[in-house]
Amino acid sequence: MTRTSKEAPSRPVSRARQRARASWIFSAVLLAFLMAVVWFAPDRLAGFKQQLLAVLAALLAGLMAFFLTGDLGIQRSWLKASGGLGAFALLLFLWPKIVPSAGPEIYRLRVTVLGTQGPVDGAEVRSSVGGEKKQVEGGWELDVPAGILPADRKVTVYADKGFLHGSREVVLDKDFQPAVTVELKADSSAQVVGIVQDGAGQLVAGALVWVENHEVEVVTTGTKGEFTLAAHAAPNQSVRLHVKKDGLEPLTQDHPAGTPVTLVLNRN
Incomplete structure (x- = not known):
């Protein structure tokens, strides 16, 4: 007479193990998300993109904190919810330090015009892309909207006074208050x-x-x-x-x- 062996029934996964697994999953997702933002995001993000990423990252952090508090043995729902809300608020507060904000949308380009005797007053100043011009102490300021820049972000600044002319190329990138000096020289090309x-x-x-x-x-x-x-x-x-x-x-x-x-x- 043969004796049949009965297979032991599989034990259901406990709720504690489920919470632990979920917390580790959320932790990994949050870490991967933040690393991707820091490594692959542009130096500056537009305002709406900044807010969207901040809220998404804060939600992930809140969910992670909610499950981690359960792993610590805290069973009261209000304590777990408080931990999640705290993580949500903390990441929203720290987000501007993680990813730079978009900054101003207008470059305020300071232009100083020089002649053989030093700074020149009354010169005509303009740029290759236009922009509002105004005279300031010691020179000129060109307000150039970021939206009118070419793909390479290169701008040529021109200065003229009488028969003297000068130009200078500048790249408008991260510095929204750049300064450039244009030297006037005699034009003898005619x-x-x-x-x-x-x-x-x-x-x-x-x-x-x-x-x-x-x-x-x-x-x-x-x-x-x-x-x-x-x-x-x-x-x-x-x-x-x-x-x-x-x-x-x-x-x-x-x-x-x-x-x-x-x-x-x-x-x-």
């Missing part, structure tokens, strides 16, 4: 382009043309009386031109650089 003709309107070839104080750069007009030479001045800045040709009276004439000119030589 040229003088024109023709030489006589009093009868005939084009004069072989005439010598130069800019005052730059005689070594004298040029000779072509077969159609044309010439091009460096003005050593900014566009629209006045330069003094000299022209001479054998058999014709020499000519000295002032003309704005960068604009076409016709020089007329009268016969002797």
